[in-house]
Structures are given as structure tokens and as C-alpha cells.
Amino acid sequence: MLKKLTFGQYAHKDSITHKLDPRIKILAVILLSATAFLLETYYKFAIFSLFVFLLIMLSKINFSSLIRNLRPFFFIFAFILMMYILFSRNELDKGIQAIWKFVLLIIIASILTFTTTITNLVTGIEKLSAPLKLIKINSRTIALLIALTIRFVPALFLYAERIKDARLARLGSLKSPKHVKLLFLPLLDRIFKSASTLSDAMLARNYTEKRISYFSAIGLKNYDYISFTVLLAFIFLVLLM
Amino acid sequence: MIQIKNLDFKYEDELILKNINLELKDGCYTAIIGANGSGKTTLAKHLNALLMPTKGSVTIDEIDTKKDQISVRKKVGFVFQNPEDQLVYSIVEEDIAFGLENLGMRTEEMKTKVNSTIKGLDIEYLAKKNVNILSAGQKQLTALAGILAMSPKYIVFDEPTTLLDNKNKKNIMDVVNTLNKENKIGIILVTNLLNDIKYAKNVIVICNGRIIFNDKKSKLNNKILKKAGLDA
Numbered sequence A: 001m002l003k004k005l006t007f008g009q010y011a012h013k014d015s016i017t018h019k020l021d022p023r024i025k026i027l028a029v030i031l032l033s034a035t036a037f038l039l040e041t042y043y044k045f046a047i048f049s050l051f052v053f054l055l056i057m058l059s060k061i062n063f064s065s066l067i068r069n070l071r072p073f074f075f076i077f078a079f080i081l082m083m084y085i086l087f088s089r090n091e092l093d094k095g096i097q098a099i100w101k102f103v104l105l106i107i108i109a110s111i112l113t114f115t116t117t118i119t120n121l122v123t124g125i126e127k128l129s130a131p132l133k134l135i136k137i138n139s140r141t142i143a144l145l146i147a148l149t150i151r152f153v154p155a156l157f158l159y160a161e162r163i164k165d166a167r168l169a170r171l172g173s174l175k176s177p178k179h180v181k182l183l184f185l186p187l188l189d190r191i192f193k194s195a196s197t198l199s200d201a202m203l204a205r206n207y208t209e210k211r212i213s214y215f216s217a218i219g220l221k222n223y224d225y226i227s228f229t230v231l232l233a234f235i236f237l238v239l240l241m
Numbered sequence B: 001m002i003q004i005k006n007l008d009f010k011y012e013d014e015l016i017l018k019n020i021n022l023e024l025k026d027g028c029y030t031a032i033i034g035a036n037g038s039g040k041t042t043l044a045k046h047l048n049a050l051l052m053p054t055k056g057s058v059t060i061d062e063i064d065t066k067k068d069q070i071s072v073r074k075k076v077g078f079v080f081q082n083p084e085d086q087l088v089y090s091i092v093e094e095d096i097a098f099g100l101e102n103l104g105m106r107t108e109e110m111k112t113k114v115n116s117t118i119k120g121l122d123i124e125y126l127a128k129k130n131v132n133i134l135s136a137g138q139k140q141l142t143a144l145a146g147i148l149a150m151s152p153k154y155i156v157f158d159e160p161t162t163l164l165d166n167k168n169k170k171n172i173m174d175v176v177n178t179l180n181k182e183n184k185i186g187i188i189l190v191t192n193l194l195n196d197i198k199y200a201k202n203v204i205v206i207c208n209g210r211i212i213f214n215d216k217k218s219k220l221n222n223k224i225l226k227k228a229g230l231d232a
Ligand SMILES: Nc1ncnc2c1ncn2[C@@H]1O[C@H](COP(=O)(O)OP(=O)(O)O)[C@@H](O)[C@H]1O
Pocket: B011, B012, B016, B034, B035, B036, B037, B038, B039, B040, B041, B042, B043
């Protein structure tokens, strides 16, 4: 129930990765993912995986929650592997590497979500997208859209479920297209009502697109620059080897 | 002081508010009552510049709502009926800070303000919670905290208890009363529940977009309530 109502997987721990500025972590995820894609020898795979393993340890993430994130993909992994075994056994290496890359990507993304609060993540995205103002896109608008999605999507799911239950209780089944309409119209109605109140409520609290202050402020420290340099050095090393 | 002079308001061609004249004093506790569709919400939204008069004027401490919305909204907070739809951020304390961020308050000052507001309402235990797991009453308190943090001089409540259960209803009404008595905040309470007006000093009755009564609560009688379609 609680999972349905909230987004995110943040687990509060006292770790180096937790303390990093979200911008550094977002950039690190992008760079590491790109690097993972470029791995081609088992030797590089091993070094890269060791690095990711180190990150997991540094972030104090427990393995069971990582496995939980990977579990939904097990079926796909098994399927890919089976295809290779059945149809191109001589290229099995490629299959294993593809799956391995996939696992690495999921773990890298998980490290970000386990160690960063949603708010910091959104603020990080807001700050990183600031240059978009060159093409007239307001970064606070982007951040607000993400924040509102996180805030309202779980609530809407819950509401949809309530309508469904109410309708089921009255109609017995919801199979015909007419019944689907009965489900969506109230949902749409609700979305429009919510949006209208919300926009009034935001205006009433003086919403502005030019925000200058943050409740959960983020700031780059020496420690962020050092970590980022280490990361870049590692990536260069892996790619040049 | 809030002053409304000769206010008319139209939605498209339909005249919703008709020649409204009002004065609401600093520290007032005024209830606006009326049947559904009588124009209460429309009137309330004029008080913090969410709607502008078609004719006439609304001023808050001499500031015209047509001229300076930001100053008006700093002075007049607004709590809506549906606690669900007025919270912007997912975490309680962050949502409470939303208005302060918009005003550009410094982070340190903001933390102090949010903490003192949370303490004042006795909701410290909610600070880090996700909004979606709160009860309706807790959401309404969070919404109120977000307004209080902005230190308004007046707060407009638009049917704040309609969607709450009896216990939460009473709690919110007690909190509102305290804000009026101890913090000297002017309260404008829009409602169609006669139970809600027990703390109000003055009552305005609105019927079909017209004010038909505006006086001390003790002067209110059944004849007027009947006329407004509110007979208990
Ligand atoms: N956005 C709108 N567009 C057109 N008419 C509206 C709108 N909002 C409210 N009205 C009409 O204005 C009248 C007063 O509504 P409202 O102020 O919400 O009443 P109350 O809050 O007393 O229930 C109603 O007849 C309603 O139909």
C-alpha cells in the first residue's frame, strides 16, 4: 500500500555517495552508463564491475534491495540467454555481455535512487537543465512538472482504484467498452478539477517561474569536485586500456 | 483592512456577484455563509486576487488587487476545500516551504520559519512524511501550515472542513480559532455548515450573489437563514 502511494527508493544512510551533490550523481550515472555500453572485453568488464561493486559498498546499499530492483528483469535475461543458446550458440559471449551491461545499468541507476532524495534529484535536474533557457525552456517548469507527477500520479492511481471498486460493486464486471468509459470519465473529471484547484493554490502562494531560493538547497563542495575527477580518471582509464 | 466597493462579477455573461460592499477589519473573525452556488467561493477568490472584479474594486490595506497581486497574496492566504489538490510537493516540510521559495526567502531563514510553523501547529511528527500517506485532516493542516509560514495578515478558508470527519472538523476549527485569538490573524471562513461558525464574531449571509445580512452573529435569525436556503 505504502509503495503505491509514494515514489522513490531513497534509504537514509550516512555514506559518501549520499552526501554527494545530486548533479554529480546524475552526471556520473550518464557517464558510467555510456562507458558500460562501450565495454567489450571480459577484462574491462571485470574492472568496471569491480568499480560498481565498490560504489555499492561505499553507498552502504544492501544487496537484497538491489536484487529486488533486478528481479523484474530476470525473465528478460533468461529469454535473451535462451535465444542465444538456441539460435547462435557461437555468439553466446555477446548474449552474456549484453545481459551483464543491462545489469550494470540497472545497478548504476539504483545507486542514484537509493542515495538521493526525490527532492534533491528534482533540484539537480532543475539546475542541470538551466542552460535550456537558451532555447526558451524554463528549468523550474521542468522541475515542477516532475515534482507534480511524483506528487499526483500515486494519488490518481488510488482514486482510479476507488472508482473501479465502486463500479465493480454496482456492475459486476467492467468488460464492455461502455464500462471503460464509466471508469475514465470520472477520472478525467477529477484530473481537471484537481488541476484547476492546484493552479489556484499555486498562485495563492505566489508561484513564480523565476525561483531564486531553495528549501533543500544543494551546493558543490570540494569533495564533489574531487569525486568527479576520480570518476573521470577511472572512465578514461577503462576506455584507454 | 479589506475593502470591497460596488463589486460586480460576471462569468461570461452571467452576473454571479451583484453590488457587493464589505469591510473586513484587521483581526476579524467573519463567516460567509450561503447555499451551494450562491457565490461564496467566487467572492472569496476576489480577496486574494485569484479573481478580479468585473466592476468595482477590492483593496487589501489600500492595495488594489488589480494592481499588485504579489503583495495582496502575501497579506491574504487561502485554504481550499479539497486538501488533496492544494499540496504541490510530496514531502510535508517541503510543501510548507513552497510559498517561501516563491518569495525568495534565504534557505536558513526558510528552515527556521518552517520549523516554527510546524511546531505552532503541533505537527512535528508529519514534517518528513510523504503527503500521499496522510489523512485528509493531516493534509488540511499541512495546507494551512503552508499558508501560515508566509505570515499572512488574513486567511480565507473556503469550506475547509467539508471533506473531513467530525474529529478533524473540530480540530481544524479549534486551530483556526487559536490563530485568530492568539496570533491576531483575520479569519474569513466560507462555509455552509452552521456548526462551523460557532467561533465567528460576524456573519455575512449571501444569497444569489447578493449580501442579505452583514452583522454580529447574535443578530442572525432563522428568517434570514431560511431566505438564504440554510434553515437548520
Ligand atoms: N468557472 C466558472 N465558470 C462559469 N460559472 C461558474 C464558474 N465557477 C462558478 N460558477 C457559477 O457561479 C455561481 C457561484 O458559484 P460559487 O461561487 O462556486 O458558489 P458557492 O461557493 O457558494 O457554492 C454558480 O452558479 C456557479 O455555477
